[in-house]
Amino acid sequence: MNDVPSLVMPRLRLRPFAPRDVQAVLELYGDRQVNTFLPWYPIDTAAQARALLEDWQREETCRRWAVCPLETDAPVGYVTLENGAPHDLGYALRRDCWGRGYATEAAQAVLDFARRDGMPYVTATHDVCNPASGRVMRRLGLCYCYSYVEQWQPKDIPVTFRLYQRSLDGAPHPAYDGYWNRYPKHFFEEI
Numbered sequence: 001m002n003d004v005p006s007l008v009m010p011r012l013r014l015r016p017f018a019p020r021d022v023q024a025v026l027e028l029y030g031d032r033q034v035n036t037f038l039p040w041y042p043i044d045t046a047a048q049a050r051a052l053l054e055d056w057q058r059e060e061t062c063r064r065w066a067v068c069p070l071e072t073d074a075p076v077g078y079v080t081l082e083n084g085a086p087h088d089l090g091y092a093l094r095r096d097c098w099g100r101g102y103a104t105e106a107a108q109a110v111l112d113f114a115r116r117d118g119m120p121y122v123t124a125t126h127d128v129c130n131p132a133s134g135r136v137m138r139r140l141g142l143c144y145c146y147s148y149v150e151q152w153q154p155k156d157i158p159v160t161f162r163l164y165q166r167s168l169d170g171a172p173h174p175a176y177d178g179y180w181n182r183y184p185k186h187f188f189e190e191i
Contacts, residue, residue, distance in 0.1 A: 004063050007109045014065035014079060014106055017056055021066060024075040025049040028094055037130045038092060039152060067093065067106045077102065079110045086123040086176040087114070091136070103136045111140060115168040122168060123176050125161040134162060134191075142166040145175035148186040162189070 004016040017025070026049040028034060035042040043049055056064050062082050066075035077093035089110065091103050114122060124142055126133035142164035152159040167173050180186045 004065055005113065007065070007113055008070075009105050009109050011070060012102060012106055012109075013068045013070055013073065014109055015068060015073075017053055017064060017066045017075065017078075019050075019053060021053060021075050022046050022049045024066070025052055028075070028077060028092065031095060034092060034095055037127050037133065040154060063110075065106070065110065067091075067102060077106070079103075079106045081110055081114060081119075081122070086178055087119055087121060089122045089124040089140075089142075091133075098132075103133075104139045107136065107140055111166070111168065118169075120167070120169045120171065121165060121173045121176075123163060123165045125163050125179075128160045128162060134164070137164040140166065144189070144191045146180060146186055147189050148179045148183040150179070150183050162191070 006016075007014040023046070026043060026046055029038070029040075029043045029049065029052065032042050043052070061084065062080050065079045067077040067079060068075050076097045078091065080088075080090040082088045089107060091107050093102055111122060122142070123145075124137050124140075126137065128147070143166065145163045145165050147160055147162050149158055149160050151157070161179070163176065163179055165173070165175055
């Protein structure tokens with residue numbers, strides 16, 4: 001398991017997920033609407049939520065924080081950050097928490113941590129059908145690089161993603177080209 005430090009902001013605390021978070025994980029990953037833009041199928045049982053939590057404990061390529069309002073300490077979402085290239089940032093929130101600025105606040109705390117930890121840059125992608133996620137990326141200072149079409153697994157559907165990137169160390173970094181090279185259908189859009 002990766003070192004996932006707690007991070008505290010004015011309204012939120014980010015912490016590692018714990019076994020006690022089964023119900024919160026079930027509520028988030030079981031919501032069909034939230035799950036539309038997540039890569040896996042919705043879950044339906046506490047056993048599936050428990051299995052996800054156990055998988056995350058063994059995960060070594062990604063740090064995963066539970067996003068918790070300070071007054072409850074119950075997760076209402078997550079922020080993830082891959083350790084290696086492309087240093088991808090990801091996030092999701094329960095529907096009742098959309099539009100409150102939680103995704104931006106939580107992700108900014110993770111970006112601040114990543115900069116202090118020496119990460120040179122971050123990337124993030126969003127489905128073109130989810131423009132709200134792109135607005136979060138732009139509020140975080142990420143800049144659009146290019147778009148690509150991926151046959152998204154395990155859902156096995158074609159999805160057009162937009163890749164965004166931000167330098168964390170002040171140095172110029174070329175756009176991460178891994179997706180550009182991997183997926184033959186790629187292009188630039190006017191954003």
